[in-house]
Amino acid sequence: MSYKIITNLIDKNKVPNFVLLYGTEEYYIDMAVKKAKDNYVDEDYESMNYMETEKIENSFDDFYGFTSTFPFMADKKVCIVKEAAFLTSTGSLGKKEEEKLLDMIDHNDSCIVFFLIKGGKPDMRKKAVKRMKETGGLFEINKLTEGELSKYIVNGFKKHNIDVNLKDADYLANNCGYLEYESVVSLYHVNNEIEKISSYNEGKRSLTQEDLELLMIKSVESNIFKLVDYICEGNKKKAYEILEEMLLNNTPEQFIIHMIARQYRLLYQYVVLSKKGYSLNDIMTKMKIKNFIATKLSKQSRALSKEKIEVYMREILDIDKKIKTGEIDNRIGLELITNGIIK
Structure with missing residues (x-):
């Protein structure tokens, strides 16, 4: 390096x-x-x-x-x-x-x-x-890889005399926004998260994933993955909880819609390539995505067919057009997307 x-x-x-x-x-x-x-x-x-x-x-x-x-x-x-x-x-x-x-x-x-x-x-x-x-x-001097970032997080907590295992460090690494495509999140942000979580848990010798999740600020992309997880599961209650959390954090409705649409485009690409027999590594290379994103897409795609994703994408596109032409506002459009997809 x-x-x-x-x-x-x-x-x-x-x-x-x-x-x-x-x-x-x-x-x-x-x-x-x-x-x-x-x-x-x-x-x-x-x-x-x-x-x-x-x-x-x-x-x-x-x-x-x-x-x-x-x-x-x-x-x-x-x-x-x-x-x-x-x-x-x-x-x-x-x-x-x-x-x-x-x-x-x-x-x-x-x-x-x-x-x-x-x-x-x-x-x-x-x-x-x-x-x-x-x-x-x-x-x-470029950003750290997923593995490097997880080790960096483990060592960062060690400086505060707190043990965090590599699996839980992976969770923080994959949800803080640092690894996202074209992310502006740097190690300054990661250091702030480590400092904040360590200060809150002063006196503890070790932390679990639950301790990290309680205080960490999740990125928009991380929340979108979770939202789509709940949509795939048909879990309306949890999906709305994620939506409310994002809106309370002042994430614009139109941006959430854009990210949901993007997620379904990624899922569509993944399903098409998977059906053609591409391996996970081949799909990562072809889609230019990181391992943790490919793994999440693999999990989400199990509950979806290519045809079902096409229906969802058409619904999202139709609602997006209505928002842009002024037929409905952003918030209603966002609720329609969630209601339309979760049956």
Whole structure:
């Protein structure tokens, strides 16, 4: 993992002078930067040896002036550029500024510069990106996998002297929203959940799934899965409880309808592929979904045929059209969808 590599280089004082950190896990990107600052910058001389700037496109002279001068009572200065959009396909520096930057990458060894691109990727065709790649300065730091996240949660609770087994950690991992497609939930959110649950259960040596469920904030997708579970079971009471919970959390009715429709589209795809003889792993690859989603779809599909899902999808589409044309409002439409599907 790139995070471990960059932090190891920082510990050994072998980090390249120009570093580009990019990827989807902002928490680890921030932690790598913090580690570099703690390692290289003495608090007594921070004002002279440390600089943070949002962008350099409109303040290149300030950036150049700081990074080109020698550190004071230290081996290195540290400079953080929080939004290095000029290194992506949508941004750029002026020609003179780019030439200066390339020269700095080649010759400046008095300052360590961190360029950050959170949630995106650099343009690998750009000269500065190529130059940093040649010097070993590119580090892609992405979100954790399902297994990595579960272990992270177990270790997070251990720091509070609380034991959580891997199965229960899996439950939290799969319901907090972190693993969802295009999710903006980061480890900052996961850490907050661990902190909140640990504080509430202070003094306990271990926690169960029930303890976690009592306090954790479930993602919309997690609630949608549960809602569809109850719909598949024909459990009206539980389905309405989930709906009420989502509405109390200010989840827009139209968004809930959109997510229900999306869930049935996923179920339809799963059933079609399953009927064609595809294995679970093949279906995951073809649908580009994670294991826990595929497993839930497998469970839900047992109570549904392809034809029944088609009927439900037509009903949802019809109600959605009536909402958009003003025939009915969102709340009534949502209730009609639930009533129409649960017989």
